[in-house]
Amino acid sequence: MMIRFHKMQGLGNDFVIIDRRHGPFEATLHTMSQLCDRRFGIGCDQLVLLDAADREGADVLVRFFNPDGSEAGACGNASRCVAALVGGAPVLQTRAGLLPSFVTPDGEIGVDMGRPVFEWQSIPLAHAMNTLDLPLSGNPAACSMGNPHVTFFDGLERAEREGAALERNALFPERANIGCVEILSRQAVRLRVWERGAGLTLACGSGACAAVVNGVRRGLLDRHCDVTMEGGSLRIHWRKDDDHVLMIGPATHVFEGQIHL
Structure with missing residues (x-):
């Protein structure tokens, strides 16, 4: 075929x-x-x-x-x-709901990722706990952006060193995406993400959203924030009026073709 x-x-x-x-x-x-x-x-x-x-x-x-x-x-x-x-x-x-998209004046593509979810059972986590302070070394925070995200704020190294084990930690019954943040300012961070089922990637859009959301919850970041990953940067805006998270950045068509399976 x-x-x-x-x-x-x-x-x-x-x-x-x-x-x-x-x-x-x-x-x-x-x-x-x-x-x-x-x-x-x-x-x-x-x-x-x-x-x-x-x-x-x-x-x-x-x-x-x-x-x-x-x-x-x-x-x-x-x-x-x-x-x-x-x-x-x-x-x-999507399984996460209806996600409207838009095009910025400079030609970048934005998506409204909806409201983040903070209830432990909806992320989901294994049992009731404070989702802003998980009982793990490094004290990460958790939320769902349509899939479960755990965010550490103590540097980038943990993603590669511990990502595979943390993804499958018993606290996460559906596994979790592991984000590791280095804070540069209240409006700029660096991020590395270990994605469940995929491993380290050059960028993660929902992980960038989760990083900013959890950073704002911790009082570390502003609601407008640039997130730089190995592949480039996204602009994240967690709107205050409706709690929706907007994500803006480039999207490139590389090639198209046919493959025989």
Whole structure:
């Protein structure tokens, strides 16, 4: 079977996007692993599938899959890439809800990621606890941006050193994305993220949102903040009037093609 695909990236966070509105594709664990493999397939951090929306107000249904076959509820950079690919500032239907997109005057792509979630059972965590001060070395904070995020504020090294173990810590029944922050000022941070099911990535959009949200909750950051990762920077704005988190940055179409499966 020949499958048509698009390869896109946001700050080096790269995706294979398959639009099933234009042809069938069965997403088995084998085919997903093959597509994501950088040696035997196309290679990407996540596989993104597009289908016809079935909710009022949505333009396209979007699903995000990690290389290990697990499904993510949201992916910020992939959402911006899908918005750029579809065009016309579409509203994306995701497991995390409807995510409106927009284009800035300078041509960057923004997505409204909705309200962060702080209740322990909704993130989810294993049992009741203060989500602003988890009982782990380094005292991280947790929230959900459509998927579970844990943010440390004591430097970047922990992501690579402990990310794999922390992702699967017993506190996180659905595993967790591990973000490690270096604060530069109240409006600028550096971030490294170990993504569940994918490992270290050059950027993580929902992780950038979570880092700013948890930093504001801790009294460390302002609601407008630039987040710099290895692949580049995102502008994050946690609006005070409705608690929605806006994420703005570049989205690049790398190439398109067909692959035989």
